[in-house]
Amino acid sequence: MNTMTTTTPETATTVLDASGVTMRFGGLTAVRNVDLSVKAGEIVGLIGPNGAGKTTFFNCLTGLYVPTEGKVSYKGTVLPPKPHLVTQAGIARTFQNIRLFANMTVLENVLVGRHTRTKEGLWSALLRGPGFKKAEAASHARAMELLEFIGLQDKADHLARNLPYGDQRKLEIARALASDPGLLLLDEPTAGMNPQETRVTEELIFAIRDMGIAVLVIEHDMRFIFNLCDRVACLVQGEKLVEGTPSVVQADERVVAAYLGTPFEGAPGADEVAEVEAAEAHSTTRTEGETQ
Amino acid sequence: MTTSTHQTTPVLAIPTPVARAATAAGAALTLGSTFLAWTWTSEFPGDLTVTGYPGGLQVLTLIGAALTLLLTLSGYGIKGLRWLTPGGSNSPVRLAALGALGTMGFTVGAISVELGGVVNLEPGAWIGLVGAIITVAASLGLPHDQNITDTTEPTALERFLNSLRAPTPGRPKELPSWAEILIIVAAFGIGLFVATYGIDTAYPELFVGYLIITGFAVTALFKAGLMARLSALTTKYRSIAVAAAFVAAAVFPFTQNTDQYTLIAVNILIFATVALGLNIVVGLAGLLDLGYVAFLGVGAYTAALVSGTTASAFGVQFPFWASVLTGAAVSLVFGVVIGAPTLRLRGDYLAIVTLGFGEIFRIAVGNLDGVSGPRVTNGPNGVPNIPDLNFFGYNFGESHTILGFELGAYANYYLLMLLAMILVVLVFSRAGSSRIGRAWVAIREDETAATAMGINGFRVKLIAFALGATLAGIAGTVQAHVQSTVVPEMYVFAGPVPPNSAFLLAAVILGGMGTISGPLIGAALLYMIPAKLQFLSDYQLLGFGLALILLMRFRPEGLIANRRAKLEYHETDQLDVPDETLAGTTSGTTKAGA
Numbered sequence: 001m002n003t004m005t006t007t008t009p010e011t012a013t014t015v016l017d018a019s020g021v022t023m024r025f026g027g028l029t030a031v032r033n034v035d036l037s038v039k040a041g042e043i044v045g046l047i048g049p050n051g052a053g054k055t056t057f058f059n060c061l062t063g064l065y066v067p068t069e070g071k072v073s074y075k076g077t078v079l080p081p082k083p084h085l086v087t088q089a090g091i092a093r094t095f096q097n098i099r100l101f102a103n104m105t106v107l108e109n110v111l112v113g114r115h116t117r118t119k120e121g122l123w124s125a126l127l128r129g130p131g132f133k134k135a136e137a138a139s140h141a142r143a144m145e146l147l148e149f150i151g152l153q154d155k156a157d158h159l160a161r162n163l164p165y166g167d168q169r170k171l172e173i174a175r176a177l178a179s180d181p182g183l184l185l186l187d188e189p190t191a192g193m194n195p196q197e198t199r200v201t202e203e204l205i206f207a208i209r210d211m212g213i214a215v216l217v218i219e220h221d222m223r224f225i226f227n228l229c230d231r232v233a234c235l236v237q238g239e240k241l242v243e244g245t246p247s248v249v250q251a252d253e254r255v256v257a258a259y260l261g262t263p264f265e266g267a268p269g270a271d272e273v274a275e276v277e278a279a280e281a282h283s284t285t286r287t288e289g290e291t292q
Numbered sequence: 293m294t295t296s297t298h299q300t301t302p303v304l305a306i307p308t309p310v311a312r313a314a315t316a317a318g319a320a321l322t323l324g325s326t327f328l329a330w331t332w333t334s335e336f337p338g339d340l341t342v343t344g345y346p347g348g349l350q351v352l353t354l355i356g357a358a359l360t361l362l363l364t365l366s367g368y369g370i371k372g373l374r375w376l377t378p379g380g381s382n383s384p385v386r387l388a389a390l391g392a393l394g395t396m397g398f399t400v401g402a403i404s405v406e407l408g409g410v411v412n413l414e415p416g417a418w419i420g421l422v423g424a425i426i427t428v429a430a431s432l433g434l435p436h437d438q439n440i441t442d443t444t445e446p447t448a449l450e451r452f453l454n455s456l457r458a459p460t461p462g463r464p465k466e467l468p469s470w471a472e473i474l475i476i477v478a479a480f481g482i483g484l485f486v487a488t489y490g491i492d493t494a495y496p497e498l499f500v501g502y503l504i505i506t507g508f509a510v511t512a513l514f515k516a517g518l519m520a521r522l523s524a525l526t527t528k529y530r531s532i533a534v535a536a537a538f539v540a541a542a543v544f545p546f547t548q549n550t551d552q553y554t555l556i557a558v559n560i561l562i563f564a565t566v567a568l569g570l571n572i573v574v575g576l577a578g579l580l581d582l583g584y585v586a587f588l589g590v591g592a593y594t595a596a597l598v599s600g601t602t603a604s605a606f607g608v609q610f611p612f613w614a615s616v617l618t619g620a621a622v623s624l625v626f627g628v629v630i631g632a633p634t635l636r637l638r639g640d641y642l643a644i645v646t647l648g649f650g651e652i653f654r655i656a657v658g659n660l661d662g663v664s665g666p667r668v669t670n671g672p673n674g675v676p677n678i679p680d681l682n683f684f685g686y687n688f689g690e691s692h693t694i695l696g697f698e699l700g701a702y703a704n705y706y707l708l709m710l711l712a713m714i715l716v717v718l719v720f721s722r723a724g725s726s727r728i729g730r731a732w733v734a735i736r737e738d739e740t741a742a743t744a745m746g747i748n749g750f751r752v753k754l755i756a757f758a759l760g761a762t763l764a765g766i767a768g769t770v771q772a773h774v775q776s777t778v779v780p781e782m783y784v785f786a787g788p789v790p791p792n793s794a795f796l797l798a799a800v801i802l803g804g805m806g807t808i809s810g811p812l813i814g815a816a817l818l819y820m821i822p823a824k825l826q827f828l829s830d831y832q833l834l835g836f837g838l839a840l841i842l843l844m845r846f847r848p849e850g851l852i853a854n855r856r857a858k859l860e861y862h863e864t865d866q867l868d869v870p871d872e873t874l875a876g877t878t879s880g881t882t883k884a885g886a
Contacts, residue, residue: 088746
């Protein structure tokens, strides 16, 4: 039933493969039987109206939730349902509402991201052997490199909470990149950003893709998502409605209906067109209001 | 910053030159009065009847007045004194003047109350008091060190509070490194002297005066920017500073003739060491542990039971190194056993469960008496007669003469406890600034985000909990030998005698979470205040409650703020300003203010 078209060649390795993911909270099914795969070098978008289950699906992928049914595998191995093991395997994420370590400095935030890629435990910290110093220096170098990548190298010593909103979003991405992921999950990376900042973020995500990291991104900004993504999937009420290239999804009536509501049966008359336009205008003002 | 251009008027409208001259004159008057008699009878402790040299509380007033005078003269721009005030130049004068007035006023009040009326005051006391009042009043006429940026008209109280604030000092002049090291050494020497003076205060009045004058003087030095200079130096020569601090601490027993105050110092060290261990759990990892004293108890009981005392259920006598290791290991096991189930809880739930485990320890130890349970700990009677330590024939219970100084029993234990503290400080600083330390702080900040960054939350929290338990256990093994008896009632949640769980937590919060020196200072204050001011006994806990509430209102980061907390509470709006501009503005304001 789903239209499946991809722009990437079939030979690219599959980074993420989620099949039949279902998440129930008691009687409520938040995500129902969703299949999604992300291939290496791909940017995949996940859209859907509020409450469609996008973030729940993300949480299932990253081990914050254990899916009721279905399995998630990363590069062929099934992921364990523990967030830290998922990160260790190579999936890093950001959060919809920024969850930086507010009272740590910018640099420390990125260093925490290095946690899974370093091994120094308590004994090594207490004894301070040469291995410890080397590892610390390497971590610092890598963290500074990432801060330069996002353009925050001059604010390394500032507290994360004192950064402007846009910089906090960027820092969250840098922190996620610090774990050297093969797949980056971005949960509404441009929420609350002005068009200019959104464009910068777009460039940033392309640059991340060029580093060889696959990206799965949730977003409400349609222009952003259709510019950015190789493939877009639309979730509605926990189910995947459609998946395909941006143009396919954009043209799909069901997607439009899901966002704007279904018109009455039969050919739309002039009244209905006006109604849709009104609804459209209303919905844009609403989303703008929400992002403030 | 153009918002702060309008000048905030002084609290009292006095022409600046007049105010400055009057401040200096008042301070000189107070200073002179300390050489006169303040009362006619030596019944008031400290003998303030002598004309010619100061005694007791007069010395403290003298120090306050002298500091005020020096800072005022520095405000005149006298060469050779200007280094005293690289930060604010007038707010430290006000603070020092308030400190002098505080001790002076307290002395006058104490004499009047204790001897029954102001008639007991000699003219000298009146001269001093008038001088101190003149100093404070005149200092309020000095200009502010920084203006109120708020556009609304400030109230008198706001202006008064602002008059005590000062900008941070600019970059210091480069000194040769030997001079800088000398400054560090001198600073720690002064620190040792001040601490020793506090521990050695013989009567409550003197201790109250000591608290007043040190409180104000230290704040004044902070506002003057000297403390910022010093901390810059200690960061530059970190290892030298740490060594100097410990040498200063090690010198303490050599300054004592009797064991009386050394015992206080040993207890402060035990309390401070345990508080520092708790700071790993609470301050770094953010795990609110309300039963921490139980781990001290585990260490102490373990050491007691293997010490060879006849009261022990086990007829073994371990050498001290082995009993330390056993104590640490048993505490570690207890930490893991208690931590493994409880650390799955977060926040308040963890606090309640640890509170419960702390009490379970005490009650369980009280019941292992052969009646309610197996005979291990002798129940409420505890384990008495723990023998003194003996290192290669060096008996800790006897006095030894070293370099012509006589070291009593407690002095030996003091030095041993100092070693334990060095160990804890080392563990704290090394663990804190490493991968694991960052993971602890990340868990404290946001556990969900931390696990999403690949941190195994449970494992990392368990390491913090177990490490804290081990360090407390090590302190406990020394404590058992110092006290020579361990009883369950030493390890309660809250009680009049520290260390107990509530006081440990209070020491950490009062001193400053996540810092090394914070809990040390917090523990010293919390131990000394009840020990020195025994007349307070009934109101002590009330007093602590009030002190903590006031602290949370006015200085939520504790007495010593760590770098992070300082940013967290006091730097909310200026981070986009580059540092150079900031320094430029402050020096500009200083010039405008002086």
